[in-house]
Amino acid sequence: MPIRSLFYFWKEALKSIFHHGWMSIASIAVVAITLLILGSFMVINYNVAILTEDIKEQVQIVLYIDEGAGAEEVNELQALLISHPQMEEVRYVSKEEAMERLKDQLGERAFLLDGYEEEDKNPLRDSYELRTNIPEEVAVIAEEIENYPAVGYLDYGSGVVEPLFQFTGIVRWVGLAFMSGLALTAVFLIAHTIRLTVFIRRKEIMIMKYVGATDWFIRWPFIFEGLLLGLFGALIPVAIIYYAYEIAFLWMETNVYFVNLIPTEEIMAEIMQVLIPLGVVLGVLGSSISVRRFLKV
Amino acid sequence: MIEIYHLYKQYSKDVLALKDLNMVIDRGEFVFLVGASGAGKSTLLKLLLREISPTRGNIKIFGKDVTRLKKREVPLYRRNVGMVFQDCRLLEDRNVFENIAFALRVIGASPREIRKRVPFTLELVGLKNKVFKKPNELSGGEQQRVALARAIVNRPSLVIADEPTGNLDPETSMNIINLLQEINIRGTTVLVATHAKNIVDYYQKRVVVLEKGRLISDQERGVYFNAD
Numbered sequence: 001m002p003i004r005s006l007f008y009f010w011k012e013a014l015k016s017i018f019h020h021g022w023m024s025i026a027s028i029a030v031v032a033i034t035l036l037i038l039g040s041f042m043v044i045n046y047n048v049a050i051l052t053e054d055i056k057e058q059v060q061i062v063l064y065i066d067e068g069a070g071a072e073e074v075n076e077l078q079a080l081l082i083s084h085p086q087m088e089e090v091r092y093v094s095k096e097e098a099m100e101r102l103k104d105q106l107g108e109r110a111f112l113l114d115g116y117e118e119e120d121k122n123p124l125r126d127s128y129e130l131r132t133n134i135p136e137e138v139a140v141i142a143e144e145i146e147n148y149p150a151v152g153y154l155d156y157g158s159g160v161v162e163p164l165f166q167f168t169g170i171v172r173w174v175g176l177a178f179m180s181g182l183a184l185t186a187v188f189l190i191a192h193t194i195r196l197t198v199f200i201r202r203k204e205i206m207i208m209k210y211v212g213a214t215d216w217f218i219r220w221p222f223i224f225e226g227l228l229l230g231l232f233g234a235l236i237p238v239a240i241i242y243y244a245y246e247i248a249f250l251w252m253e254t255n256v257y258f259v260n261l262i263p264t265e266e267i268m269a270e271i272m273q274v275l276i277p278l279g280v281v282l283g284v285l286g287s288s289i290s291v292r293r294f295l296k297v
Numbered sequence: 298m299i300e301i302y303h304l305y306k307q308y309s310k311d312v313l314a315l316k317d318l319n320m321v322i323d324r325g326e327f328v329f330l331v332g333a334s335g336a337g338k339s340t341l342l343k344l345l346l347r348e349i350s351p352t353r354g355n356i357k358i359f360g361k362d363v364t365r366l367k368k369r370e371v372p373l374y375r376r377n378v379g380m381v382f383q384d385c386r387l388l389e390d391r392n393v394f395e396n397i398a399f400a401l402r403v404i405g406a407s408p409r410e411i412r413k414r415v416p417f418t419l420e421l422v423g424l425k426n427k428v429f430k431k432p433n434e435l436s437g438g439e440q441q442r443v444a445l446a447r448a449i450v451n452r453p454s455l456v457i458a459d460e461p462t463g464n465l466d467p468e469t470s471m472n473i474i475n476l477l478q479e480i481n482i483r484g485t486t487v488l489v490a491t492h493a494k495n496i497v498d499y500y501q502k503r504v505v506v507l508e509k510g511r512l513i514s515d516q517e518r519g520v521y522f523n524a525d
């Protein structure tokens with residue numbers, strides 16, 4: 001299509017958006033709310049995904065060896081652990097090594113350990129650090145291992161890891177259902193707005209038909225109107241999420257420093273890639289429905 | 298120019314608006330289409346404009362069968378046919394210039410063409426001094442002249458008017474018909490559906506009479522036909 005027609009379509013679309021301000025605002029608002037919720041879920045999901053990735057990479061079970069166990073039993077334990085099908089990593093940590101680590105952790109205050117360093121005074125135990133290849137099943141595996149020989153006791157993040165995985169799963173499904181409903185509402189509202197435009201412009205449309213405007217020439221401004229409504233509806237949540245995330249990021253950085261959030265720019269790039277095309281698609285879908293149903297050309 | 302063969306239009310089981318209509322209109326003719334209310338005048342004009350399709354029969358205009366035009370061919374066909382209605386159908390929120398420019402813009406005309414054609418056409422219909430008036434600031438006759446300007450701004454070969462003087466007093470009506478006559482003299486074929494007996498009688502053009510969907514009289518230099 002020629003540039004001047006393109007210019008004409010945009011102008012007509014914009015004019016009509018401003019002409020029925022309230023309907024436009026309602027459509028934009030619903031798109032914005034839908035995408036704001038989607039965007040928020042995405043922000044949370046991405047961060048939780050990174051967080052759980054971290055957890056997955058971390059040691060999941062620490063097995064402290066029973067002090068009374070003989071070398072034979074420990075060897076047997078090691079063989080069992082290594083041959084366990086769900087075991088990703090098995091690492092032996094002697095109590096001397098554990099002491100070294102503790103000293104590193106305490107840094108300047110390592111003097112607190114003075115006197116405990118000699119071998120027979122070391123209060124720490126030899127242990128195995130284990131990583132399974134199914135982090136979600138840590139508890140089950142731990143229960144199994146508990147019956148192995150030479151096991152003193154087990155330490156695993158019981159009560160933390162599984163609920164976290166469960167929670168993200170539920171959030172994902174509820175969010176998806178909720179958003180589908182909202183997206184439908186958005187499409188419906190846009191369709192309704194465009195229908196109103198078609199109605200208000202019926203005389204113009206009639207004249208256009210009489211003087212020989214092509215069907216697509218008549219349709220385009222309405223399609224563009226929907227597209228713009230969707231686009232505006234997407235830009236609002238992008239802006240809101242940007243500012244909210246920036247604030248959350250800074251707050252977390254100063255107050256909850258052990259959790260590393262994804263940097264703002266990185267997450268915004270991800271979110272814009274989804275929200276803006278989605279807004280446009282919702283808008284065009286809504287207007288196409290109306291153009292098809294109410295624009296008899 | 299216009300050839301109509303065995304044309305029927307049936308709206309519903311008991312509404313047969315046109316029955317076996319046959320006629321030929323040559324290029325450059327000026328024709329009045331008369332008949333009582335409900336005779337089928339508007340139906341015929343709508344068929345000519347391809348707003349509706351006939352139940353049976355053929356219409357050839359510019360050598361093409363209008364009834365067989367594909368949907369996407371209709372707009373291009375209409376660009377060659379100017380249409381004027383009793384109720385003018387102007388856009389109230391736009392001034393005279395914009396109303397006429399609209400007809401060019403929506404068929405993709407260039408701004409240069411619009412700047413050239415619109416003032417020329419306004420001059421032709423005698424509205425040069427009303428360019429920036431809105432329709433509600435114009436008299437009925439002036440409004441109809443704007444509608445006429447819009448119909449001819451794209452230089453169609455055929456102008457169809459459905460009771461263009463229906464809302465006007467006799468003198469203003471004459472002005473409009475005079476304008477149509479002028480357009481006709483410049484080479485455009487003109488077809489006017491009307492009730493106005495005095496006008497038909499005055500101009501002595503070809504008169505085609507419909508009655509209950511049938512063509513009952515077709516006379517050169519005719520007068521308003523009264524069946525009784």
Ligand SMILES: Nc1ncnc2c1ncn2[C@@H]1O[C@H](COP(=O)(O)OP(=O)(O)OP(=O)(O)O)[C@@H](O)[C@H]1O
Nearest residue numbers: 308309312314332333334335336337338339340341
């Ligand atoms: N869309 C329609 N559906 C059904 N019947 C119709 C329709 N349009 C017209 N008719 C009928 O067809 C017949 C011819 O109508 P038409 O409008 O062509 O008459 P007309 O000669 O233009 O009358 P008028 O002088 O009052 O404008 C009438 O009986 C009318 O009721």
Ligand SMILES: [Mg+2]
Nearest residue numbers: 338339340459
């Ligand atoms: Mg009529």
